Amino acid sequence: MxxxxxxxxxxxxxxxxxxxxxxQGIRDWRPDYAVGQxxxxxxxxxxxxxxxxxxxxxxxxAKTLVIGVANRGGxxxxxxxxxxxxxxxxxxxxxxxxxxxxxxxxxxxxVARATGRKLHDVRVPSVKYPIANGEKRRGKRCxxxxxxxxxxxMYTALAMEREMHARGMKASFRATGQTGILITGGGVPLDxxxxxxxxxxxxxLSPDNDPDxxxxxxxxxxxxxxxYSGVTMALIHGGQPDALILCHEPTRQHMRGLPGYGLPSxxxxxxxxxxxxxxxxxxxxxxxxxxNTAAMSEEEAKTYLAGVEKxxxxxxxxxxxxxxxxxxxxxxxx
Amino acid sequence: MxxxxxxxxxxxxxxxxxxxxxxQGIRDWRPDYAVGQxxxxxxxxxxxxxxxxxxxxxxxxAKTLVIGVANRGGxxxxxxxxxxxxxxxxxxxxxxxxxxxxxxxxxxxxVARATGRKLHDVRVPSVKYPIANGEKRRGKRCxxxxxxxxxxxMYTALAMEREMHARGMKASFRATGQTGILITGGGVPLDxxxxxxxxxxxxxLSPDNDPDxxxxxxxxxxxxxxxYSGVTMALIHGGQPDALILCHEPTRQHMRGLPGYGLPSxxxxxxxxxxxxxxxxxxxxxxxxxxNTAAMSEEEAKTYLAGVEKxxxxxxxxxxxxxxxxxxxxxxxx
Numbered sequence: 152m153x154x155x156x157x158x159x160x161x162x163x164x165x166x167x168x169x170x171x172x173x174x175q176g177i178r179d180w181r182p183d184y185a186v187g188q189x190x191x192x193x194x195x196x197x198x199x200x201x202x203x204x205x206x207x208x209x210x211x212x213a214k215t216l217v218i219g220v221a222n223r224g225g226x227x228x229x230x231x232x233x234x235x236x237x238x239x240x241x242x243x244x245x246x247x248x249x250x251x252x253x254x255x256x257x258x259x260x261x262v263a264r265a266t267g268r269k270l271h272d273v274r275v276p277s278v279k280y281p282i283a284n285g286e287k288r289r290g291k292r293c294x295x296x297x298x299x300x301x302x303x304x305m306y307t308a309l310a311m312e313r314e315m316h317a318r319g320m321k322a323s324f325r326a327t328g329q330t331g332i333l334i335t336g337g338g339v340p341l342d343x344x345x346x347x348x349x350x351x352x353x354x355x356l357s358p359d360n361d362p363d364x365x366x367x368x369x370x371x372x373x374x375x376x377x378x379y380s381g382v383t384m385a386l387i388h389g390g391q392p393d394a395l396i397l398c399h400e401p402t403r404q405h406m407r408g409l410p411g412y413g414l415p416s417x418x419x420x421x422x423x424x425x426x427x428x429x430x431x432x433x434x435x436x437x438x439x440x441x442x443n444t445a446a447m448s449e450e451e452a453k454t455y456l457a458g459v460e461k462x463x464x465x466x467x468x469x470x471x472x473x474x475x476x477x478x479x480x481x482x483x484x485x
Numbered sequence: 486m487x488x489x490x491x492x493x494x495x496x497x498x499x500x501x502x503x504x505x506x507x508x509q510g511i512r513d514w515r516p517d518y519a520v521g522q523x524x525x526x527x528x529x530x531x532x533x534x535x536x537x538x539x540x541x542x543x544x545x546x547a548k549t550l551v552i553g554v555a556n557r558g559g560x561x562x563x564x565x566x567x568x569x570x571x572x573x574x575x576x577x578x579x580x581x582x583x584x585x586x587x588x589x590x591x592x593x594x595x596v597a598r599a600t601g602r603k604l605h606d607v608r609v610p611s612v613k614y615p616i617a618n619g620e621k622r623r624g625k626r627c628x629x630x631x632x633x634x635x636x637x638x639m640y641t642a643l644a645m646e647r648e649m650h651a652r653g654m655k656a657s658f659r660a661t662g663q664t665g666i667l668i669t670g671g672g673v674p675l676d677x678x679x680x681x682x683x684x685x686x687x688x689x690l691s692p693d694n695d696p697d698x699x700x701x702x703x704x705x706x707x708x709x710x711x712x713y714s715g716v717t718m719a720l721i722h723g724g725q726p727d728a729l730i731l732c733h734e735p736t737r738q739h740m741r742g743l744p745g746y747g748l749p750s751x752x753x754x755x756x757x758x759x760x761x762x763x764x765x766x767x768x769x770x771x772x773x774x775x776x777n778t779a780a781m782s783e784e785e786a787k788t789y790l791a792g793v794e795k796x797x798x799x800x801x802x803x804x805x806x807x808x809x810x811x812x813x814x815x816x817x818x819x
Contacts, residue, residue, distance in 0.1 A: 283712040285743045342681040349680050349715045377722035377765045378617040381683045384708075385715035409619045412764075423760065430746075431711045 154246045154271050154336040155214035156181075159203060159238075160188045162196045163231055165220045171196035173248060174219025176334045180309045180324075184336070186211045188219075191230060196220065205234075205241045215271070217333055218247040225251050235259060239268045246271035248329035273332040276344055276352070283350035283389050285431065290360030293482060294392035295370040295441065296424045298414050300379060300407045302400040303443040303471070304370035305331055310475035311396075311482070312367050318479065321364040325356050327386065331369045341371055341382055349382065353389025365482065368392065374423055375415045376406050387424065391431045394438045394485050395424055396478060397465075401455055402446040417463060438481040440467040488580045488605050488670040489548035490515075493537060493572075494522045496530045497565055499554045505530035507582060508553025510668045514643045514658075518670070520545045522553075525564060530554065539568075539575045549605070551667055552581040559585050561593075569593060573602045580605035582663035607666040610678055610686070617684035617723050619765065624694030627816060628726035629704040629775065630758045632748050634713060634741045636734040637777040637805070638704035639665050644809035645730075645816070646701050652813065655698040659690050661720065665703045675705055675716055683716065687723025699816065702726065708757055709749045710740050721758065725765045728772045728819050729758055730812060731799075735789060736780040751797060772815040774801040 160174045168175070177185050178198045187203035190196075198219075203211065216238040222231065227249070235245055235253075239262045247253050253270040254260055263270050271277075293311070295304040308324055309331075315322035324331070326338025339352045357366040368390045372379030397420050406412035415423075421437050428435040440459055444452035452469060459467040466477040494508040502509070511519050512532045521537035524530075532553075537545065550572040556565065561583070569579055569587075573596045581587050587604040588594050597604050605611075627645070629638040642658055643665075649656035658665070660672025673686045691700040702724045706713030731754050740746035749757075755771050762769040774793055778786035786803060793801040800811040 285711040285740075285746060287745075342679075344680050345676075346678050346680060346683050346716045346719070347676040347713065350712055374718075374761075375764055377619040378684055379681065380722050380761075380764075381715035381717075381719035382680045383715075384718040385680070388711035388714050406619075411621075412619060415764075426757065427708075427714075430709055430714075430749075 155244055156184045156336055157186045157213050158184050158215050158217040159205070159208035159213040159243070160185050160198060160200065160219040161216050161234065162188055162190045162194050162198070163218070163220045163222070164191045164193045165196035166223070168196045171198070171220045173217070173330055173333050174198055176330055177217065177219065180313070180334050186213045189216070189234065191234070205238055205243070209241055209243070213243065215244040215246050218245070218249060222249055227251060227256060232258065236262050239263055239266050242266070242268065244269040244271065246273065246333060248273045248333050250274065273329050274340055274343055276340055278355070280344060280348040280352040280355050282347060283354050288354070288357065288359045288391065289362060290364040290366065291393045291485065292357055292366045292368060292390055293394040293396065294368045294386060294390045295396045295398050296383065296387070296420065297370060297373045297398040298375065298417065298420050299373050299400065299403060300376050302398045303441060304398045307396055307398055307441040307470050307475070307478070308367040308369050310470040311478055314475045314479045315365065320483070321361055323364070323366050325366050325368045327353070327356070327369040327371050338369070341386070342379070346381070349385035350389030353386055357390060370398070374420070374427070377409065377412070384427065387427050388431045392428055392435055393432060394436055394482055395428060397421055397424070397437060397440045398443070399440065400443040417459065421463070436485060437465065438485060439478040440465050441478065442467060442469050444469040444472060488667070489578055490518045490670055491520045491547055492518050492549050492551040493539070493542035493547040493577070494519050494532060494534065494553040495550050495568065496522055496524045496528050496532070497552070497554045497556070498525045498527045499530035500557070502530045505532070505554045507551070507664055507667050508532050510664055511551065511553065514647070514668050520547045523550070523568065525568070539572055539577070543575055543577070547577065549578040549580050552579070552583060556583055561585060561590060566592065570596050573597055573600050576600070576602065578603040578605060580607065580667060582607045582667050584608065607663050608674055608677055610674055612689070614678060614682040614686035614689050616681060617688050622688070622691065622693045622725065623696060624698045624700065625727045625819065626691055626700045626702060626724055627728040627730065628702045628720060628724045629730045629732050630717065630721070630754065631704060631707045631732040632709065632751065632754050633707050633734065633737060634710050636732045637775060638732045641730055641732055641775040641804055641809065641812070642701040642703050644804040645812055648809045648813045649699065654817070655695055657698070657700050659700050659702045661687070661690070661703040661705050672703070675720070676713070680715070683719030684723030687720055691724060704732070707740070708754070708761070711743065711746070718761065721761050722765045726762055726769055727766060728770055728816055729762060731755055731758070731771060731774045732777070733774065734777040751793065755797070770819060771799065772819060773812040774799050775812065776801060776803050778803040778806060
């Protein structure tokens, strides 16, 4: 599944800017993909892109209408439907990461069939993945692993990719979640893959490449998060990373969604992830630490990062605050 | 999904006794479930059960015809079909672990609908499992983990269950694979569960129970097997085991299906599995070692087991050769 670019970003009637997280991700990380935005009455999100009608976007070359906003109550409203059906009629494919699938809407499915357009529901795999064979692939791979879920793994990988491209390095962000897939137009929705094929899906996602090419594989879950650790394990063993980045959010009180579970230390994460990664790649190294310091003042963040850096002997940065340059410096040494 | 017992075991035209592995498992571990066997012309397997027609089995109380034999070439032959269709007409449910699903056979599906009978395809989940919540459940749990796949984890758990029942202990084997599900009539086909729900499926499989009750959860894969390690991880974190049994096959040259991968040591397995298990259950202990010594002479096996026992300071037995009593002794101490 590859989603055809460029996109028209559908912001619908977003009730606040946060609801348009997917659109914001595309705007931030793949601005070239976004020719414009489509906003309905009452929309409170704004990507600072040209507002376009479907016809204007078509004329500007847009191929896919991407639903860049969460819907309310898991229902695709009649108002949305009108736009989506018209978009199909006008020759757009549709792409969505909504829980309720486009393909399950009878009208959208029928119009897509009649017009020959594609409905990309990125929450469900569209590929029959193989069972992992564990064979060494050419090229290099970096994986972000976290002390917990939602600590900035995707952001870290995207920030590193951008920095690497700016330096003329060969690098590809490899999406493993819905948002990442919509941002970049392809990937594996790993949490929806059948257990036996998880590691194989990651191998499929990160095939042989040039010896100096880096795949930046989007991490998921955490080895220490009992709900999702199996997915993280498959990323480590299917990904065969040469380099690991440790990701952390220092103000979190307990594992996300698990009030009874404290967070591991960065040292625990380093030791466990490295041991597991070396099963698949004995040369794997931990090269740096990415800390989400959003909840800290600039001063607190600097002090915290300096402390981690000293303690762990590895570059520790918040890529959102300070850029990913030092993480890329470390990667370039591998 | 619970398969109604007792069973009539369908051996079909098994070309050799090994093809009837599922039937043999039921015969060995749930003899009360098997009222008889149904053999077709040319069948070379024999469970030493009464040969019965469908009518005789019905009269003897059989509720489900279990396909206890692998088919050839992944096709359900016309000869099998005749028996299966007649069985549905006679009021039997059908249960199968075949790769090609009963439900995908139009004739079987139609007859099952018309007669109100059930088709149990145990390779595919029939339950919408929750996401794991990591909450502590009452009762105790034992999980077998292996240095590799197919080292005797299911056999170990079933042998322990039998020994525990003989001692009047409360114990339930909890199946996580197709063969185990067919043997015991229920369970979770974990390798076919969607990634996000693996650990939740294991929680579902092993709910609250009496404080002195043991679930013996069937292990899958290996933490060191890069193709399937994610499944093993979900068992460890969803299972919250109080006790681990380490399983090993000492003559294996490389990880099953992965020629480039050597086996870990029992010490490696102990340390890694225990560390991971303690994320979900800080009191987890490794209590014993189960070694598949089928490829060794009696003398070699005894010497090997004595060596492991001394080295590891844990009871080390081959439950097939010497019974599971010493593993259960160890469990009873937890």
